[in-house]
Amino acid sequence: xxxxxxxxxxxxxxxxxxxxxxxxxxxxxxxxxxxxxxxxxxxxxxxxxxxxxxxxxxxxxxxxxxxxxxxxxxxxxxxxxxxxxxxxxxxxxxxxxxxxxxxxxxxxxxxxxxxxxxxxxxxxxxxxxxxxxxxxxxxxxxxxxxxxxxxxxx
Numbered sequence: 482x483x484x485x486x487x488x489x490x491x492x493x494x495x496x497x498x499x500x501x502x503x504x505x506x507x508x509x510x511x512x513x514x515x516x517x518x519x520x521x522x523x524x525x526x527x528x529x530x531x532x533x534x535x536x537x538x539x540x541x542x543x544x545x546x547x548x549x550x551x552x553x554x555x556x557x558x559x560x561x562x563x564x565x566x567x568x569x570x571x572x573x574x575x576x577x578x579x580x581x582x583x584x585x586x587x588x589x590x591x592x593x594x595x596x597x598x599x600x601x602x603x604x605x606x607x608x609x610x611x612x613x614x615x616x617x618x619x620x621x622x623x624x625x626x627x628x629x630x631x632x633x634x635x
Contacts, residue, residue, distance in 0.1 A: 488539075492531035494548045496592065504550040511557040514574070519564055522617075523557050526610055530556045537605040545597065552602035555582070556610030563614040578607060 495501035515523055534552040538544055558578050565571025582604055590598040 488532045488535035490531075491535055491546075491548050492550050492553050495550070496548060496594065496596065500549055500592070504554055507554050508550060508557060511554070511561050514570075515557070515561040515564065519561060522560055522564065522614070526556050526560055526613065527553055529613065530606055530609055533609050534602055534605050537609075538599070538601055541601060545599065547599045547602050549602075551598075552606035554606070555603040556606035559607040559610040560614055563611060563618075582607060 495504065512519070512523055530553050534556075535547075538547060555578070558574065562571050562574035562578055565574065582600070585598070585600040585603060589600060592598055
């Protein structure tokens with residue numbers, strides 16, 4: 482539990498300029514796909530996801546150090562797919578996310594300097610974002626169901 486600040490900071494530190502640029506471009510792309518109505522959701526996930534991703538990662542049998550926003554990136558990918566789930570584009574995003582995660586799980590990849598790309602951070606980011614989206618969606622439905630109905634007739 483030493484240096485707990487790293488639990489938040491690890492998602493925002495990057496190995497080099499290329500790593501930061503690729504993560505930033507992907508986050509901008511997903512923010513564009515999500516549109517203005519997703520801004521609060523994605524901003525909230527950017528703040529909420531880093532610590533749980535790091536905590537889950539630290540629970541692995543052999544946790545390796547990690548850095549970069551890709552866990553948050555996969556969380557945004559899942560959130561945009563969730564928000565657009567009723568459209569063909571949202572369903573396509575969900576399928577692509579599932580295929581990408583499966584591919585990374587079966588064939589681990591390495592970064593340009595030979596470091597392992599941590600599938601566990603990607604997977605936990607996507608799953609945590611889906612959990613958040615599901616909870617928020619359930620909460621909204623429950624709030625709507627609990628509102629008193631107003632009558633049109635006085």
